[in-house]
Amino acid sequence: MIFAANLKCNHTRESFKSYADALNKALKNKDEEIFVFPPNVAFLKEDLKFTQGTQNFYPCFKGAFTGEIGKEHLDEFGIKCVLIGHSERRILDNEALIKAKFDFAKEQNYTIFFCIGEDLKTKNLGNSKDFLKKQLEAIDLNYEKLIIAYEPIYSIGTGISADKEDISDILETLSVLTKAKLLYGGSVNENNIKEIQTIKHCSGVLIGSAALKIENFIKLIKG
Numbered sequence: 001m002i003f004a005a006n007l008k009c010n011h012t013r014e015s016f017k018s019y020a021d022a023l024n025k026a027l028k029n030k031d032e033e034i035f036v037f038p039p040n041v042a043f044l045k046e047d048l049k050f051t052q053g054t055q056n057f058y059p060c061f062k063g064a065f066t067g068e069i070g071k072e073h074l075d076e077f078g079i080k081c082v083l084i085g086h087s088e089r090r091i092l093d094n095e096a097l098i099k100a101k102f103d104f105a106k107e108q109n110y111t112i113f114f115c116i117g118e119d120l121k122t123k124n125l126g127n128s129k130d131f132l133k134k135q136l137e138a139i140d141l142n143y144e145k146l147i148i149a150y151e152p153i154y155s156i157g158t159g160i161s162a163d164k165e166d167i168s169d170i171l172e173t174l175s176v177l178t179k180a181k182l183l184y185g186g187s188v189n190e191n192n193i194k195e196i197q198t199i200k201h202c203s204g205v206l207i208g209s210a211a212l213k214i215e216n217f218i219k220l221i222k223g
């Protein structure tokens with residue numbers, strides 16, 4: 001099972017250092033299935049027992065891109081894992097930029113967490129699957145380091161995950177399109193994680209709020 005924490009715009013380098021220290025201590029050996037995405041300014045350079053990923057990057061090595069971070073900056077922290085297409089970034093990134101990010105990350109052989117998700121209106125109209133398939137159109141579904149995170153927008157940050165049946169139905173559909181590992185994200189917490197983990201084709205979870213405190217994230221990992 002993959003356990004990934006998206007810390008979003010939370011934690012400073014100082015607080016993330018304590019977070020990472022506690023997680024390193026809890027994981028006796030390097031665990032290939034634990035991922036944390038801290039804010040870029042909190043990246044750590046030290047040896048970690050989990051994979052540190054970036055929530056965002058610009059598809060460049062370096063250059064005249066004010067406010068962005070490129071591959072050189074990720075290299076400095078040994079980062080080879082990226083999150084692309086999160087609904088909170090899709091507000092800012094258009095389809096062309098998302099595709100450029102995917103192509104660049106694939107070229108660099110990065111592990112890619114590609115997020116997709118529909119809003120409630122789309123779901124209620126019965127258009128979820130068409131919508132999600134469209135979000136996947138621009139990317140290579142056969143890329144071997146691809147992980148797809150299904151994160152319905154209507155459940156993110158609400159404390160209430162999507163229905164098990166709905167998650168199951170979507171993951172089933174996605175599993176026909178790709179061999180990539182499939183994750184669920186959207187209000188995963190200690191009350192629902194066990195049930196979510198039993199869903200067919202679910203290879204893990206992408207957690208926001210419930211992973212902000214390291215003791216909670218460790219509890220979710222340890223079950």
Ligand code: 13P
Nearest residue numbers: 006156157186187208209
């Ligand atoms: P929450 O767990 O806070 O709903 O956030 C999920 C998410 O957006 C992870 O990327």
